[in-house]
Amino acid sequence: MRTAARPCVHMRENGPVTSATRRPETPASTVPPRLIATDLDGTLLRDDKSVSERTIAALAAAEQAGIEVFFVTGRPARWMDVVSEHVHGHGLAICGNGAAVVDLHGGPGAHRFVKIREFAPGIALDVIQLLRSAAPGTVCAVERTYGLHLEPEYPSLHMEPPETIAPAEKLLAEDALDADQPVLKVLAYHPEMDPDGFLTVARLAIGDRANVTRSSPSALLEISGPGVSKASTLALCCAERGISHEEVVAFGDMPNDVEMLTWAGQSYAMGNAHPEVIAAASGRTVANNEDGVAVVIEQMLAERL
Incomplete structure (x- = not known):
């Protein structure tokens, strides 16, 4: 994947950005944006999983200005009802950390x-x-297109009952229940390890055989096929649009x-972001509970005018 050159951005040294400073730390750019790609949990959504009226208005204004909006999330397609009613133009979402592109227009x-x-x-x-x-x-658990399949010891971490409970060897067998449905990702949980430590161990052990990441505050890893990530699928979607x-x-x-x-x-990076995210992003906004995405979109549209 191609990596954009990063302008020098001065970050605040006294902790997270707060509502006391509503203007985001903005990366310099002379290229008008054509697409907004936003994560959901901890980013667009507030902690109660709601989308604020301010954020809804900002997304609609971006679409009206000709800027496409993509929801890019680790969630499976069946957990997208939280934003289905807020799609405007194309209504597409990248789900499962890049494992699927989904049309939300059906509701x-x-x-x-x-x-x-x-x-x-x-x-x-x-x-x-x-x-x-x-x-x-x-x-471990196995995420297929239409359901979740768990090993017997896997804890109740998710918002739905499993389709199957069996060892991973049976969940991934050729004659497994729902074997006709593609596997989108594997979830791996450890009851004792530190989340970031577990991620480091997994990446060293797995190497380039799969893409390993995490988005949970617990030691829960999300493992996709080799080369599959939010970035790579977003790049494919953008290439199809000439963006x-x-x-x-x-x-x-x-992460x-x-x-x-x-x-x-x-x-x-949101004001509530993980340190790795802050280091990777070229700018920073306020936290998800303070409508950090909307703050940036509003400023961006005002600058266009």
Whole structure:
């Protein structure tokens, strides 16, 4: 993936950006934006999972100004009802950390898969075995297009009941339930390890066999097929539209956003962002609960006028 050159941006040295300073720290750019790519949880959504009226208005104003808006999230397609009613123009979302592109126009429960970047079951099982060897005690779940499948020891971390409970070897077998549905990602949980430490161990053990990241405050990893990430799928979607990375403005808060923020011409870490995200982004805005995405969009549109 191509990496945008970074202008020098002076960050505040006294902690997170707060509502006391409403103007975001803005990266210098002479290229008018054509697409906004925003993460959801911890970024566009407030902590109560709502979308504020201010943010709804800002997204609509961006679309009216001819700027496309892409939701780019680790969530599966079936968890996208939280923003389905707020789509305006194209209504597309990148889900599963880049594993799927979904059309949200059908409304809740009627989302249509436009593109799927499958995680081959055989490679997924190899990756799980490598991770178990490196971090004993790891338990896993398998995310397919229409459902979640868990190992027996996997905790109740998600907002839906599993389709199947069985060892990973059976969940990924050729005759597994829903084997006709592509695997989008594997979730790996460790009950004792530090989240960032678990991520480091997993990346060293797995190497380039898969893409490993995280977005949860717990030791929960999200593992996709090799080369599959928010950034790589966003790049594919932009290429189809003739949009360069310099014309993209991206927002995020967790390690699964880092590649996307590095790739985009302009990028913003939320005021509540993980340190790796702050280091990767070219700018910074206020926290998700203070409508940090809307703050930047409003300023961006005002500057265009």
